[in-house]
Amino acid sequence: MARPRNRDYGELRHELVDAGGRLLAAEGPAALTTRRVAQETGVSTTAVYQLFGDKAGLVREMFLAGFERLAEAFAAVPRTSDPVADLLALGHAYRANALANPHLYELMFGRPIPAFQPDAATAALIQPTFDTLVAAVARCVQEGEFAPGEPYVLAVRINALAHGLCSLDLRGALGGPDEARRHWDDAFDTMMRGLRAAE
Amino acid sequence: MARPRNRDYGELRHELVDAGGRLLAAEGPAALTTRRVAQETGVSTTAVYQLFGDKAGLVREMFLAGFERLAEAFAAVPRTSDPVADLLALGHAYRANALANPHLYELMFGRPIPAFQPDAATAALIQPTFDTLVAAVARCVQEGEFAPGEPYVLAVRINALAHGLCSLDLRGALGGPDEARRHWDDAFDTMMRGLRAAE
DNA sequence: CGTTGTTATGTAACAACGTTATGCTAATCT
DNA sequence: AGATTAGCATAACGTTGTTACATAACAACG
Structure with a gap:
């Protein structure tokens, strides 16, 4: 026909x-x-x-492709016997992904193209990527490294710090590469210290 | 003439x-x-x-006006005898400012208008606003509430968390108002715990 | 007081943008 | 083979940022 x-x-x-x-x-x-x-x-x-x-539809696809790339980077992080080290490795993968393509990172977590705003359906599609982080946090809690708490809530906390640091970094507010890296590691040290179970 | x-x-x-x-x-x-x-x-x-x-010049002025408003909000936070409580109050002022005008917040910390990107000179003008935070952190260190550390570096850490949380909140990723508020408070509790001096 | 040089502002146009109406091309089904 | 319709190009519309041009306002000088 x-x-x-x-x-x-x-x-x-x-x-x-x-x-x-x-x-x-x-x-x-x-x-x-x-x-x-x-x-x-x-x-x-x-x-x-x-x-x-429309243009937003194309951008939406690029947005999802970005999250797929991030999910792949997460999947490439090996799982060891140290859940906290694994969580930090996930963080480094997140950071490397952001620095490798700053504009894509902004598209994923900012709003550089006003015409495109992810709707609820699109937001749902990126949930699995976030779940990888939640699972890593859950391991830290289960193995007694972190104080008891709902993994999802703790993951939000870590995600917020990671995003804030990347955002500052991409804006150049963290100094040169070495200094930025130190900020990242030290900030995560502090956060881990806050999440650790009491001795 | x-x-x-x-x-x-x-x-x-x-x-x-x-x-x-x-x-x-x-x-x-x-x-x-x-x-x-x-x-x-x-x-x-x-x-x-x-x-x-050009248009970027106008937007630049709006950008600076936003930081002046934030500086005023910071200045309105009273100084008590509890430096950590004062720091948290500063955080709440930051959050309230973001939620009161989300689009302005995005202009200040995101890049919603591609034509405008703050140059070095503009970035220097908003430094005093950040210094308020650094000063509050310095008090926490000096009075022994926080473990020793360079206040500026610790302030970056807190700023990253605050921005990350606001960013997630404005994207609706933190749930309703009550839940978002709880995320904020709990995340800062964790961060404060990580920064505290050993007992 | 009028001339003159400079600034402030409106009008109208430009190129580039997102978008769409129109129509041709070509691939599939009957 | 012929009909049908998705795929795509052409060309246009309205809106954007920006600017060339013209006009009006104003201060300094003769």
Whole structure:
């Protein structure tokens, strides 16, 4: 009856998201225009609207791709017999991911493109990434390293510190690379000390 | 020989910054256009360019006004004999300020308007606001409540946690108002525990 | 007091943006 | 093979930031 609808699953979709990712990483959110994304991919802007509805739809895909990358970085962190060390390793993976692509990090945790704001459905899709952190915290509690507490709540605490530090770092408020790294490690030391079970 | 240049110090300047602040607070960064700001003030867009150079110049002024407001909120926090309680009060003032005007908070600590990025000179102007926090931390160290440490470094740690929590809160990731408040208080309890001097 | 040089401001236009109406192309089903 | 319809390009619309131009206001000088 009709031409097949590879609309949602075509590879053009992936190419556009990829081009958008490259543009964002290289030149920042201001360079992320539908025209440039289309041009880089060798198609017209119409493709973006056909495949994603509007620019926010494309950005939404880039947003989710960012979280997938973060989830992969988390998955690559080995699990040892020291739950606290594992938690700190997760933190370093989070930090490395942020520093590797600052603009993408801002897209994931800030709001550099006013037209895009993750809705509830989108927010739900990134929950698994956060759950990795919750699980690592739960291990620390179960093995008696942390004082008793609901792992989810403790994870929020750690997440807040991590995000705050990355945010300051990307703004250049933490000094040079070495100094920034020291801030990170020392801040997590303090946080771990606060979470530790009483001796 | 010439007309006086009230260019930099006229009250029109203040009116435009004010109108921009109202627009940002009420409708968010997408509504902050030079045309609307000019229209609200009853002048033409040219005035913005004459007084501020470009849109980023106007936004820069709004940015600084935001930090002045925060500094005032900090100054209104009374100083008691309990330095840790005073520090926590400073934190609550920070939080209240963020929740009172989320869009302004994002302008101050995020990057919702790509055209505006605070340069080094602008960043230097907001240092005094941060110094208030450093001073409060220094008291905690001097009076033996906190373990010895450089106050500036400890303040960064606290600032990171505060910003991370506000950021999550404004994104709605902390649940309802009561739950968000509990997250804040508990997170600061943990941080204070980590900073405390050994008994 | 009028001329002159400079500033303040409005008008109108520019390029670039997000978006959409229109229509051609080509792939699939009957 | 012909009909049907998704996929995409062309070209336009309205809005954005910005600027060239013109005009009006004002202070200093003759």
